[in-house]
Amino acid sequence: MGPLTGLKIIEFAGLGPAPYCCMLLSDMGAEVVTIDRKAPGWKPAQAEDGNRFNIWNRGRKSVAMNLKADGAVETCLKLIETADALVEGFRPGVMERLGLGPDACLAVNPKLVYGRMTGWGQTGPLSPAAGHDINYIALTGALHSIGRAGEKPVPPLNLVGDFGGGSLFLGLGLVAALLEARNSGKGQVVDAAMTDGAASLMTMPYGLRAAGVMSDARGANLLDGGAYFYDSYETADGKWVAIGALEPQFYALLREKAGLTDAIWDHQMEPQNWPALKEKLSDVFKTKTRDEWCALMEGSDVCFAPVLSMEEAPLHPHNVARGAFMDVDGVIQPAPAPRFSRTPGAVQGPPPATGADTERILKEGGLSEKEIETLKESQTI
Numbered sequence: 001m002g003p004l005t006g007l008k009i010i011e012f013a014g015l016g017p018a019p020y021c022c023m024l025l026s027d028m029g030a031e032v033v034t035i036d037r038k039a040p041g042w043k044p045a046q047a048e049d050g051n052r053f054n055i056w057n058r059g060r061k062s063v064a065m066n067l068k069a070d071g072a073v074e075t076c077l078k079l080i081e082t083a084d085a086l087v088e089g090f091r092p093g094v095m096e097r098l099g100l101g102p103d104a105c106l107a108v109n110p111k112l113v114y115g116r117m118t119g120w121g122q123t124g125p126l127s128p129a130a131g132h133d134i135n136y137i138a139l140t141g142a143l144h145s146i147g148r149a150g151e152k153p154v155p156p157l158n159l160v161g162d163f164g165g166g167s168l169f170l171g172l173g174l175v176a177a178l179l180e181a182r183n184s185g186k187g188q189v190v191d192a193a194m195t196d197g198a199a200s201l202m203t204m205p206y207g208l209r210a211a212g213v214m215s216d217a218r219g220a221n222l223l224d225g226g227a228y229f230y231d232s233y234e235t236a237d238g239k240w241v242a243i244g245a246l247e248p249q250f251y252a253l254l255r256e257k258a259g260l261t262d263a264i265w266d267h268q269m270e271p272q273n274w275p276a277l278k279e280k281l282s283d284v285f286k287t288k289t290r291d292e293w294c295a296l297m298e299g300s301d302v303c304f305a306p307v308l309s310m311e312e313a314p315l316h317p318h319n320v321a322r323g324a325f326m327d328v329d330g331v332i333q334p335a336p337a338p339r340f341s342r343t344p345g346a347v348q349g350p351p352p353a354t355g356a357d358t359e360r361i362l363k364e365g366g367l368s369e370k371e372i373e374t375l376k377e378s379q380t381i
Contacts, residue, residue: 002029002336002345007084007178010076011060012100013037014089016158017166017194018117019056022087024171026059027336027345033083033361035076036354038064038381051351055333059348063362064355069380073099079365081108084181085174089117092127102189112187113177117170119161121193133161136194140165142202149219149226149275165197220271222246228278229254229268232307233285240307241285241293254302258284355381 007030011022026032034057051057063079065072077100080086086105088095095101102114119136120126126139137143137160138153147154170192177190208214213222220226229245245254251268254260258281267273285293290306297304308316314325314332326335329350336345358381362372375381 001343002027003340003343004175005029005343007031008033008082009085009087009174010035010080010083012086012088012090012095014117016056016089017162017170018087018089018115019054020163021115021117021167021170021174022060023056023058024167024336025174026348028340029343029345032060033079033357034060034062034352035067035079036062036064038066038355038379051353052329052331054351055328055331057351058328058333060352061357061361062352062354063358063381065358065381066379067098067100070378071375072380073104075362075365075367075375075380076100077104077108078367079361080105080112082365083109083112084178085113085115087115087117087170087174091130092118092122106187110187111181111185113174113181113190114187115170115174115190115192117166117192117194119166119194121196122191133158133194136161136165137198139195140199140202141206142198144216145202145205145218145224147218147224149217151218153218160201161194161198164201165199166192166194169197169200226271226274228274228281231278233282235288235290235293236286237289237291239290241290241297242305242307244303246303250301250303253300254297257297257300257302260284 004025007025009022009025009030009032011018011032011034013019013034013036022032022034065075067073067076080100088100096103105112105114116122118127119131120129134143134155137156142160143153143155145153146156170190173190173192177188181187205214208221209216215221218224223230225231227246229243229251232240232242234240243254245251248268255265260281264273264277264280288296293304294306298306306316313319319325323335325332326347327333328347331350336347339345359372362375362381363369367375372381
């Protein structure tokens with residue numbers, strides 16, 4: 001009953017950002033049919049082991065198909081005829097060479113929203129090149145800005161390029177284009193590049209830099225670990241806590257609870273003092289365990305949180321109360337987000353075994369028993 005219930009999306013199986021985007025759409029109620037790749041001689045059992053851990057593929061139906069075999073393109077176009085959107089994450093030109101580019105798909109379904117997920121985008125001198133999250137965020141200024149003073153840039157997992165700059169912008173673009181198509185009756189191509197999205201995520205830092213309040217130096221600014229009142233600190237038991245006491249009233253409460261009574265703490269916004277005060281605050285936090293600091297500060301306006309591992313996070317009382325994590329097929333994973341008051345999202349099921357829904361989806365798409373048998377005989381499905 002999610003807000004996207006009734007939408008049908010055809011996904012051509014790929015890696016990372018496109019599947020995660022489709023997971024979000026599925027969690028919100030969309031029907032996502034994944035065209036998984038079938039190599040010659042492939043059998044379903046070969047691809048089933050371990051699928052349940054690919055939680056970014058949850059909530060799908062899977063059709064296994066050799067896209068280069070006879071009848072594959074025609075079969076895909078048959079499914080696309082009744083779809084609202086298509087998602088693909090190949091390099092530019094791959095879908096066109098297969099015969100499934102935007103022109104071919106929009107010819108059979110003029111209202112189709114055609115979502116394309118790439119690192120560099122469909123155009124530009126780097127568009128044909130391979131790359132990964134670290135390369136895309138390097139090009140935008142994001143990677144340069146993340147890291148400790150005097151040290152090399154630190155990759156923030158693959159959250160900023162792949163998922164933040166890629167998946168979320170593709171999802172927003174798809175939903176926006178779907179809304180427009182309802183009014184115009186016309187589909188269009190959504191070109192979601194991780195470089196574009198990651199650059200957009202840097203909007204605030206670029207604004208702060210233009211205003212002269214953020215420099216290009218790593219670890220020297222308000223939000224990059226340069227400020228002693230916005231950083232993580234080791235505790236007596238070797239664990240960590242995070243402090244974000246930016247505003248004066250929150251900083252005053254930090255001082256009160258941490259016993260920072262000396263006059264040296266009076267001048268919060270003087271960057272020349274930050275390195276020395278950070279060393280002093282580090283010593284303060286090492287006087288108590290993480291649990292002791294939690295008992296003193298958690299839930300207060302200090303802007304405090306324990307730094308939890310992935311094992312610990314699902315067990316924290318706040319996450320438990322909100323149901324932020326859930327168990328699907330024995331795998332602990334994040335629950336659907338965001339929350340909707342009237343049409344809540346839900347996980348539609350664990351990641352499917354590859355090809356588990358092939359015949360059913362083809363029948364629903366209008367293919368006859370004879371046509372399906374022909375596709376089997378040619379090893380297309």
